[in-house]
Amino acid sequence: MDKSTLLLLAVVLAVFGGSVAAGHPAWGTFTGIAIILLAAGLAAGTLPLKSQDYFDERIGPTQRISSSLITLSSAAIVAIYAAGYHRTSSAAHKFDSQTPQARGSTTVATVTPPPPPSPATKPGSSGPPAPASKKNNSRPATPRKGAPKKSGDSATSSAPSPASDKAAPDATATPAAAAKAAYKDGVYLGWGSCRHGDIEASVTIQDGKIASAVISQCLTRYSCNWIAPKPPAGALPDLPAQVVERQSAKVDYVSGATESSYAFADAVIAALAKATE
Amino acid sequence: MTRRIPLLLLVVTLMLPAVLRAQGTPNFSGTWKMEKIDPSVDPRNGRPPVAGGGLGGGGDADNAYGASIREIFAQAPQSIVIAQTANQITVQLGPEKESYTLDDKLMVTPEGDLNALKTRAHWDAAKLHLHFKKGMNWGRDILSLSDGKLVVLRDVESGGGSTTFTITYSKAQ
Numbered sequence: 094m095d096k097s098t099l100l101l102l103a104v105v106l107a108v109f110g111g112s113v114a115a116g117h118p119a120w121g122t123f124t125g126i127a128i129i130l131l132a133a134g135l136a137a138g139t140l141p142l143k144s145q146d147y148f149d150e151r152i153g154p155t156q157r158i159s160s161s162l163i164t165l166s167s168a169a170i171v172a173i174y175a176a177g178y179h180r181t182s183s184a185a186h187k188f189d190s191q192t193p194q195a196r197g198s199t200t201v202a203t204v205t206p207p208p209p210p211s212p213a214t215k216p217g218s219s220g221p222p223a224p225a226s227k228k229n230n231s232r233p234a235t236p237r238k239g240a241p242k243k244s245g246d247s248a249t250s251s252a253p254s255p256a257s258d259k260a261a262p263d264a265t266a267t268p269a270a271a272a273k274a275a276y277k278d279g280v281y282l283g284w285g286s287c288r289h290g291d292i293e294a295s296v297t298i299q300d301g302k303i304a305s306a307v308i309s310q311c312l313t314r315y316s317c318n319w320i321a322p323k324p325p326a327g328a329l330p331d332l333p334a335q336v337v338e339r340q341s342a343k344v345d346y347v348s349g350a351t352e353s354s355y356a357f358a359d360a361v362i363a364a365l366a367k368a369t370e
Numbered sequence: 371m372t373r374r375i376p377l378l379l380l381v382v383t384l385m386l387p388a389v390l391r392a393q394g395t396p397n398f399s400g401t402w403k404m405e406k407i408d409p410s411v412d413p414r415n416g417r418p419p420v421a422g423g424g425l426g427g428g429g430d431a432d433n434a435y436g437a438s439i440r441e442i443f444a445q446a447p448q449s450i451v452i453a454q455t456a457n458q459i460t461v462q463l464g465p466e467k468e469s470y471t472l473d474d475k476l477m478v479t480p481e482g483d484l485n486a487l488k489t490r491a492h493w494d495a496a497k498l499h500l501h502f503k504k505g506m507n508w509g510r511d512i513l514s515l516s517d518g519k520l521v522v523l524r525d526v527e528s529g530g531g532s533t534t535f536t537i538t539y540s541k542a543q
Binding site: 314 | 476490501
């Protein structure tokens with residue numbers, strides 16, 4: 094292999110290392126730097142050095158064999174790394190997309206205790222709306238088909254119930270995270286599991302935003318109405334609606350249905366991961 | 371000749387990940403007999419795990435449905451017969467057969483039945499997750515191979531009981 098080919102290989106390596114370092118700041122910095130260093134070493138080997146004549150004299154014809162071995166070693170390292178990179182890239186993307194949405198993050202840690210089901214909310218619409226019921230009743234009956242509901246956020250944050258007080262930071266904090274994840278339009282399915290069974294979420298992306306989220310399969314032991322109540326919703330949180338409102342998988346955890354809440358959040362995360370692939 | 375050796379090494383290096391990946395999806399086919407179970411007793415009641423259900427949730431009923439629940443959601447099946455192809459796997463517990471497609475798609479058997487068996491399977495690296503639900507009973511098996519033995523992490527929630535056991539099976543001769 095001549096020097097120009099080695100130099101070309103070094104340049105390709107340097108670009109690859111740079112892209113790894115820039116594209117995956119969480120874990121790619123050291124790897125990218127390592128690749129760039131490898132490229133630099135390769136490039137340095139192609140440069141004419143003052144001591145070249147000395148080595149040529151000392152080593153003579155074996156210099157070419159040594160270069161071939163170096164090239165072969167470099168190629169092998171790059172090949173193994175590239176294969177591993179390709180093999181794990183989907184998982185890396187998945188983790189990247191999950192990082193801002195992962196449960197247990199600081200904003201999600203504000204677990205919402207479910208508001209006690211008040212009798213006033215059940216009869217529903219005829220009576221004067223109590224503050225606690227205003228939040229849920231203000232939701233459109235078919236939030237899943239509409240565009241992201243923004244006016245409801247303000248109504249939610251002004252509601253005096255504990256749920257709304259703690260949901261408000263999430264609602265305001267998530268647009269930045271949502272804007273970061275540029276979703277591809279389409280309908281995506283994802284599964285989540287818990288000790289009580291499986292939940293499949295169907296998330297529709299329109300114009301790069303979450304237009305709707307529904308539970309497409311509820312295979313939990315208990316009814317999914319605990320986390321996705323049918324209208325009129327009453328006092329129970331509607332997690333699919335929260336996904337649309339917050340443009341994120343960060344949903345409240347429903348006391349009494351904590352595991353199902355986890356499963357639903359995982360299902361949405363899995364679906365959104367597909368939307369970013 | 372000396373020029374071909376590096377090229378050959380490069381080709382082998384490039385093929386290595388594909389070979390390793392092919393080895394990543396084991397085949398669980400065979401007839402397996404229980405060798406050991408961990409923990410050895412049900413932590414809820416201190417009794418040995420039951421081989422054939424008994425957790426309730428319809429499994430106590432003396433009819434075909436109850437018998438089916440007892441087999442499928444047994445805490446500790448004594449034997450398993452597995453037939454696996456490239457895109458499907460069938461698990462037989464006693465007379466009960468559960469079929470799964472290996473594409474993470476839900477399978478309902480029979481279709482339209484309120485009490486149908488719903489199954490789903492997906493790979494997690496070299497481990498195969500089998501999810502199954504019937505009525506108000508739910509279970510998940512995580513299958514893996516270790517030293518030629520089948521290791522099943524079995525989560526079962528049935529009739530108000532929720533248990534997790536790690537069961538090791540050896541291949542029947």
